[in-house]
Amino acid sequence: MIKHIIGNIDFIESLRGKKATFMLALSNTKTANIEGITQAGIPGMIHLTPTLDSEFVCTGEVRSLENIAETPKGVPTPALITRGVHLLAPYGRVELLDLGLEVKPKVDYFRLHSFGVEPSENIAKGAKIDAEALFQKGVEFGKSYECKDEYIILGESVPSGTTTAMATAIGLKYKADYAFSSSFKNVPNNIREKTLKLALSNLEEKDDIFAVLSKLSDNMLIFNAGFIVGLNNRVPLVLAGGTQMACVLLIVNRMLQLMGSTISTTNLALCTTKWVAKDENSDIEALLELLKFPINAYYSNFDFSLSSHPALKLYDQGEAKEGVGAGGALMYGILNGLTKEQITQKVEDFLR
Amino acid sequence: MIKHIIGNIDFIESLRGKKATFMLALSNTKTANIEGITQAGIPGMIHLTPTLDSEFVCTGEVRSLENIAETPKGVPTPALITRGVHLLAPYGRVELLDLGLEVKPKVDYFRLHSFGVEPSENIAKGAKIDAEALFQKGVEFGKSYECKDEYIILGESVPSGTTTAMATAIGLKYKADYAFSSSFKNVPNNIREKTLKLALSNLEEKDDIFAVLSKLSDNMLIFNAGFIVGLNNRVPLVLAGGTQMACVLLIVNRMLQLMGSTISTTNLALCTTKWVAKDENSDIEALLELLKFPINAYYSNFDFSLSSHPALKLYDQGEAKEGVGAGGALMYGILNGLTKEQITQKVEDFLR
Structure with missing residues (x-):
C-alpha cells in the first residue's frame, strides 16, 4: 500500500504503528494573487487557503470563511x-507553523509556532x-524542537507553491x-512561464544562494530547508x-554543497500521493535524483477509485494531486491499519 | 462525534489521538441505603456498586459479587x-481513588490511591x-500527582450521588x-425531596462552606473539588x-469566590453523555452557566440506536444516563477513531 519511489521500504515500515506529530507549514506568497496561477482555493480568497486548511485539520470546522476552500x-x-x-x-498531535500568513487560523489549544514572518511578495x-x-529561524527551530511523538510528518499549505518551487529550483x-507539478491538471503554463520569466529577470550575476532565495522562493521552502538542517537527523x-x-x-x-558539508539523512524521507507519483506533467523521481545525499521517497497507493463522488473523482483525473x-x-493511515474503504468513506462523509 | 455544550471544540480536539489516564473516584455515602433513592445497583447491595464497577473496568471481571450491578x-x-x-x-492506564469504600476492589497491579477516608453518612x-x-487531601493529591499520560479523564461511581450533589448545590x-439529574427516569422526587428536606434542616445559620459540605455532600464531590484546585491547570x-x-x-x-481568588481553567473540561445533555429532567448547561470561570463542556454524541438489546435500549429511554x-x-473512544458500531458491538458482547 505504500510504495517506494527511490530507496527502499524499510524506513517507512519501521514507523508502522508509531504515533506521529503532524506539523503543517503554512504560508502566503503574493504570487498566488496572479490571476489563474493556482486553483488551490476560492478566487479572490486564495490567501485564506492555508488558514482554512489548518482550521479544518485541527477542529473539523472552517472558521475564517463560510465554506471550505474549493477550487473553481x-x-x-x-x-x-x-x-x-x-x-x-x-x-x-497537530501543530501549526505560521510562516507568514495573511490571516491567523482561529484555533485554541493547538500549538501554533510563530516566527515573526510576513507573507512574501509576488516573485x-x-x-x-x-x-x-x-x-536561520528554521535551523534554530530544528535544533530546539522537542518531538513528543515518535516522528514528525511535515505537510504544507502554500497556494501557488509549485510555481515558487519551480522558480527556486x-x-x-x-x-x-519540466519536473514540477501544479495543482492544475492543465498546468497553466502561459501564466506560469510569464511569471517565471519575470521572476528570473530579477536575478543578478552576483546573487548568492540567499539572494536567489530572497527573490524567487517562498517562506515555507526556505524555513523547512533550515528546519531539516537544524533537526540534523535527530528525529x-x-x-x-x-x-x-x-x-x-x-x-x-545546494546549501550543503556550498558549505562543503554533509548531513546524515537516514531519518529523512519524503512521502507523496499516487497522483503526484504518477503525474504525467511532472517527475518527482527526477527531482529527487538530483540530490547528492541518499533519500527514501514513497507514495501512498491510494486513489478514489472506490468513490463515485464526482468531486473526488477529479483527483483521479489529475485536477488536484x-x-x-x-x-x-x-501513509500514516495505512501504517496504522486503515483500509482504502475506510478512508474513502470518511472523506465522502465530509461532502454530504 | 463530540459536541460542545458550552465553550468550543478546540480543547477536546487538541486531545485527539492522545493517551489518557482513566481515573475513577469511588465512594459510598449511606444516603444510598435509603430505599428507592437510587437504582445504581442491586437492592441491598447498592454499596457494592463502586467496588464492582471498578473491578469490571480494570479486569473485565466482577469479583466482590456474582453478577455485575444491574438496576432493578x-x-x-x-x-x-x-x-x-x-x-x-x-x-x-486505569487508576482508582478510594474515597471511602465499604468494600475495597479486589484488583492487583492497578494503582489504588487511598486517603484514609471512611464512607460518609446519610445526609x-x-x-x-x-x-x-x-x-485538603484533594489539594495535596492534585499538587503531587504525576500524570504518566497526556491527560486525565476523571470519572466517578457514587450511588445516590445525584442526591448529595443536589443537596450540596x-x-x-x-x-x-431543578437542574439535577438522577439515574432514574421517573426521578423519585418524593423520596428525594424528603431526604433533601431532612438534610437541609440540619443546616445552621453559622455554618461556613466546610460545615455545609460536611453535612450535605459526599466524599467524591469534596475531594475532587480539592483535586482540581491542587492540580491547578497543570495537566x-x-x-x-x-x-x-x-x-x-x-x-x-464557591471556594474561589470565598477566597477572592481565581484559577486558570483552560486545561479543564467536562464531558458527559448524550443522555445527560439531552435529559429533560435536568439541565447541565444551566449548572455550568452558574460558574464564574470559563469552562469547556461537551457530550459524546452516542446512543444505543444501533442496538436492539432491550437492556441497552433502556439508556435511550432515559432509565440510565x-x-x-x-x-x-x-469521548476517548471517539477521539481515538472508534465508531458507534464498534462500541455498540463491544457493549453488547458483555450481555451475551
Whole structure:
C-alpha cells in the first residue's frame, strides 16, 4: 500500500504503528494573487487557503470563511484527506507553523509556532524575503524542537507553491523545470512561464544562494530547508508533499554543497500521493535524483477509485494531486491499519 | 462525534489521538441505603456498586459479587461502556481513588490511591464528613500527582450521588435544584425531596462552606473539588460525568469566590453523555452557566440506536444516563477513531 519511489521500504515500515506529530507549514506568497496561477482555493480568497486548511485539520470546522476552500472546478481541498485520517487513526498531535500568513487560523489549544514572518511578495516582482534570517529561524527551530511523538510528518499549505518551487529550483541552477507539478491538471503554463520569466529577470550575476532565495522562493521552502538542517537527523521526519517538498530538499542539497558539508539523512524521507507519483506533467523521481545525499521517497497507493463522488473523482483525473500533507496523511493511515474503504468513506462523509 | 455544550471544540480536539489516564473516584455515602433513592445497583447491595464497577473496568471481571450491578429494571451499569472502550482503544492506564469504600476492589497491579477516608453518612442525618481535611487531601493529591499520560479523564461511581450533589448545590446557595439529574427516569422526587428536606434542616445559620459540605455532600464531590484546585491547570483534566461533576465545579467556584481568588481553567473540561445533555429532567448547561470561570463542556454524541438489546435500549429511554465516566470514555473512544458500531458491538458482547 505504500510504495517506494527511490530507496527502499524499510524506513517507512519501521514507523508502522508509531504515533506521529503532524506539523503543517503554512504560508502566503503574493504570487498566488496572479490571476489563474493556482486553483488551490476560492478566487479572490486564495490567501485564506492555508488558514482554512489548518482550521479544518485541527477542529473539523472552517472558521475564517463560510465554506471550505474549493477550487473553481469544485475540487475539494486535500485537507479532507488529512482530517479524515486524523478521525480514523489520530496523529499524536497537530501543530501549526505560521510562516507568514495573511490571516491567523482561529484555533485554541493547538500549538501554533510563530516566527515573526510576513507573507512574501509576488516573485514576478521579487519575493523580498530575508532568506538568510528565515533559514536561520528554521535551523534554530530544528535544533530546539522537542518531538513528543515518535516522528514528525511535515505537510504544507502554500497556494501557488509549485510555481515558487519551480522558480527556486531554476534559480539554484537545477535543470529540472519540466519536473514540477501544479495543482492544475492543465498546468497553466502561459501564466506560469510569464511569471517565471519575470521572476528570473530579477536575478543578478552576483546573487548568492540567499539572494536567489530572497527573490524567487517562498517562506515555507526556505524555513523547512533550515528546519531539516537544524533537526540534523535527530528525529525521523517525513516530508509530506510532492514537488514542493522535493524543492525543499534541493535547497538543503545546494546549501550543503556550498558549505562543503554533509548531513546524515537516514531519518529523512519524503512521502507523496499516487497522483503526484504518477503525474504525467511532472517527475518527482527526477527531482529527487538530483540530490547528492541518499533519500527514501514513497507514495501512498491510494486513489478514489472506490468513490463515485464526482468531486473526488477529479483527483483521479489529475485536477488536484497533493497538499496539506495528504500523501503523508494517507501513509500514516495505512501504517496504522486503515483500509482504502475506510478512508474513502470518511472523506465522502465530509461532502454530504 | 463530540459536541460542545458550552465553550468550543478546540480543547477536546487538541486531545485527539492522545493517551489518557482513566481515573475513577469511588465512594459510598449511606444516603444510598435509603430505599428507592437510587437504582445504581442491586437492592441491598447498592454499596457494592463502586467496588464492582471498578473491578469490571480494570479486569473485565466482577469479583466482590456474582453478577455485575444491574438496576432493578435490569439497566446494566455504564461501566460496560467504560470497559468496552478500554478494550477497543485502551486508556494509558486505569487508576482508582478510594474515597471511602465499604468494600475495597479486589484488583492487583492497578494503582489504588487511598486517603484514609471512611464512607460518609446519610445526609438526612448529616453526612459527618471532615470536609476541610478531605478538601485538603484533594489539594495535596492534585499538587503531587504525576500524570504518566497526556491527560486525565476523571470519572466517578457514587450511588445516590445525584442526591448529595443536589443537596450540596442547594446548601451552597445555588438556585439550581431543578437542574439535577438522577439515574432514574421517573426521578423519585418524593423520596428525594424528603431526604433533601431532612438534610437541609440540619443546616445552621453559622455554618461556613466546610460545615455545609460536611453535612450535605459526599466524599467524591469534596475531594475532587480539592483535586482540581491542587492540580491547578497543570495537566489537562476532563471531568467525566454529568450533574455530579458539575457540582464539583460549583464547589470549586464557591471556594474561589470565598477566597477572592481565581484559577486558570483552560486545561479543564467536562464531558458527559448524550443522555445527560439531552435529559429533560435536568439541565447541565444551566449548572455550568452558574460558574464564574470559563469552562469547556461537551457530550459524546452516542446512543444505543444501533442496538436492539432491550437492556441497552433502556439508556435511550432515559432509565440510565451516566456514571463510571461513561461520557468521557465515549469521548476517548471517539477521539481515538472508534465508531458507534464498534462500541455498540463491544457493549453488547458483555450481555451475551
